[in-house]
Amino acid sequence: MNIPSFPLPSKPQIEVKFHAPTVKDAIKYSDFNPSEDEVTTTEYLNSMQEPPISDSAEWTIQDRRTALWWIFVNSRPDPVMTYSYECRHCNSSHNADIDLNQLAETVELLTVEPHVKTQVPVNGKPTQWTLKPLTGRGAHMLERMRASLPDMKDPDYSAGMSRFRIAELALCTALDDDPEDFTEAANRRFEMIEAMALETEFTPLVARIQLMQRDLRHGLLMSIEHGTSRLILPPQKCKNAKEGADVTTTLYVPFLNREFIPSIRPEWMANHH
Numbered sequence: 203m204n205i206p207s208f209p210l211p212s213k214p215q216i217e218v219k220f221h222a223p224t225v226k227d228a229i230k231y232s233d234f235n236p237s238e239d240e241v242t243t244t245e246y247l248n249s250m251q252e253p254p255i256s257d258s259a260e261w262t263i264q265d266r267r268t269a270l271w272w273i274f275v276n277s278r279p280d281p282v283m284t285y286s287y288e289c290r291h292c293n294s295s296h297n298a299d300i301d302l303n304q305l306a307e308t309v310e311l312l313t314v315e316p317h318v319k320t321q322v323p324v325n326g327k328p329t330q331w332t333l334k335p336l337t338g339r340g341a342h343m344l345e346r347m348r349a350s351l352p353d354m355k356d357p358d359y360s361a362g363m364s365r366f367r368i369a370e371l372a373l374c375t376a377l378d379d380d381p382e383d384f385t386e387a388a389n390r391r392f393e394m395i396e397a398m399a400l401e402t403e404f405t406p407l408v409a410r411i412q413l414m415q416r417d418l419r420h421g422l423l424m425s426i427e428h429g430t431s432r433l434i435l436p437p438q439k440c441k442n443a444k445e446g447a448d449v450t451t452t453l454y455v456p457f458l459n460r461e462f463i464p465s466i467r468p469e470w471m472a473n474h475h
């Protein structure tokens with residue numbers, strides 16, 4: 203089965219060639235640790251490429267999710283996923299069977315560079331920031347941070363969550379004098395952001411990052427918040443609605459990378475002798 207070339211949504215001049223998943227690929231990802239979703243995704247997207255390999259750790263989160271979906275829909279005869287949801291029209295639960303091919307019409311490719319420059323001072327000192335979507339490498343860092351967050355009932359939870367949110371912002375920025383090491387540079391920006399004046403510096407920086415996210419929308423239609431991605435599905439009609447009634451629900455469903463990475467299904471391994 204041939205997978206058509208995939209234009210990277212953030213840099214469509216880069217076309218990536220993937221092979222269809224083999225049994226060997228599925229075996230490799232069968233016991234995959236959900237807390238290492240992003241690290242495994244990078245390994246998977248790199249190992250599925252025909253040379254020359256473009257390191258998927260440098261791709262944006264949207265590029266990576268869209269690539270997972272691309273391989274999925276182009277390697278399955280029937281790429282359907284079922285999502286169940288509580289219907290707010292009739293209060294019962296419905297199943298939506300979504301043909302993931304339908305999402306193709308939501309994919310957008312960027313026609314501008316995947317970053318914007320802006321001036322926001324730090325402690326009164328004029329500073330030029332580059333704002334850019336989160337990449338795979340940033341997601342690896344957030345994933346490690348998330349794993350070390352205290353339990354939700356822990357009194358330190360909300361402080362931990364705030365630090366997570368600031369790290370997420372720091373990872374959507376770059377500075378001209380960033381140290382070469384990725385982690386060192388991210389930690390330095392984190393400390394700079396922590397030192398910013400709350401109302402006059404930090405708040406404008408957050409607003410511009412949010413604006414950048416909207417202006418640079420690319421890939422599948424999704425919402426990304428607190429390191430979690432949600433796919434926005436086509437509106438679903440209430441199953442109990444009277445004919446002709448216009449009662450639909452727009453579903454935001456978690457995009458779980460692991461659901462798009464092949465693994466060996468237990469029913470294939472059952473021994474029927």
Ligand SMILES: [Zn+2]
Nearest residue numbers: 289292440441
């Ligand atoms: Zn309903």
